[in-house]
Amino acid sequence: MEGLKARLFTIWCWTGCALSTAFWATVSIFGSLFSSSGRLQHYCMRRWSKDNLWLSRARVEIEGLEHAGPGTPRIFISNHSGLHDILALAAHLPIQFRWVAKKSLFNVPFMGWHMRRSGYIPIDRENPRAAARSIVEAAGIVRAGVPAIAFPEGTRSRTGTLGIFHSGAFALALRAGVPLVPITIDGSARVIFPGTLQVNPGTIIRVKIGEPIDLAAYQRGDKQRLMEDVRRIMSRDLEELRSRRRPGEERADPVYRWIHKG
Secondary structure (H helix, E strand, O other): OHHHHHHHHHHHHHHHHHHHHHHHHHHHHHHHOOOOOOHHHHHHHHHHHHHHHHHOOOEEEEEOHHHHOOOOOOEEEEOOOOHHHHHHHHHHOOOOOEEEEEHHHHHOOOHHHHHHHOOOEEEOOOOHHHHHHHHHHHHHHHHOOOOEEEOOOOOOOOOOOOOOOOOHHHHHHHHHOOOEEEEEEEOHHHOEOOOOOOEOOOOEEEEEEOOOEOHHHOOOOOHHHHHHHHHHHHHHHHHHHHOOOOOOHHHHOHHHHHHHOO
C-alpha cells in the first residue's frame, strides 16, 4: 500500500508538471513573438517554478536575499545537483535575471530561438577564440544591467558534492567587472530519487546567498585564483547547510505522512 501511494503521488506530480509546462511554455513562446526583452519569459519561468515546487511539495528556505537586490548588475555562481536548483532560484530570487548557458544549446532548433528571445547569455566552451568573443559580448550584456546566473559545474552533480568548475563564468565575471555572488544549495538532489522518476515530498531545499565578491582585487588573468576562492566559500557553506539537516525532516510534510502511514 505504501508503494502504491508513492507511485500515485509521483504520477500526480509529473502529470501536474506536464500541464504546467504546457501552459507556461505556450504563454512564454507566444510572448516571445512580440518581445525579446525576456521579462515576460522570466515571469512565466517564475510561475512555472512555483507550480512545480508546490506539486513536488518541496519547501525552500533561503537566506541572504539582501545580497540579491535589484539595481546592481552582478553575476551569481551556483552549485547544481538537481532540477529543483533551477526551480528554487527562479521562484525565489526577487530580480529579473538571465541564465548563462553553453552556446551549443542555442543551436538546438526552436529551443535555441526561444532562449535568445528570452535573453539567455551564450558562452562558447569548444572553440577558444569563439569563447573569448562570446565572453566579451556577454560581459557587455551584464554591464548594461542584466544580472546573470551560471552553474560553473556545467551539469548536475549526481552525488550532491561540488563537481569540477569550468572557467567560463569566472572569465565572464572578470571581464564584466561586476560583483560575483556565490550561491550554495543543499537538498534539491533529494527531491527526485536518483535513477528514478519517484518524487520525495516534504524535502527542504536550503539556499544560501553569499556576500558579493569585489573583483577589484583580481586581474583578468586570475581566473584560477577566483575559482579556488569561490569553491572554498561554496564548500564551506555547503557543509554548513548540511549540518542543519534534521533526521526525518521530510516526514513533517502531510503528503509524505499520507504516503507512508502504516
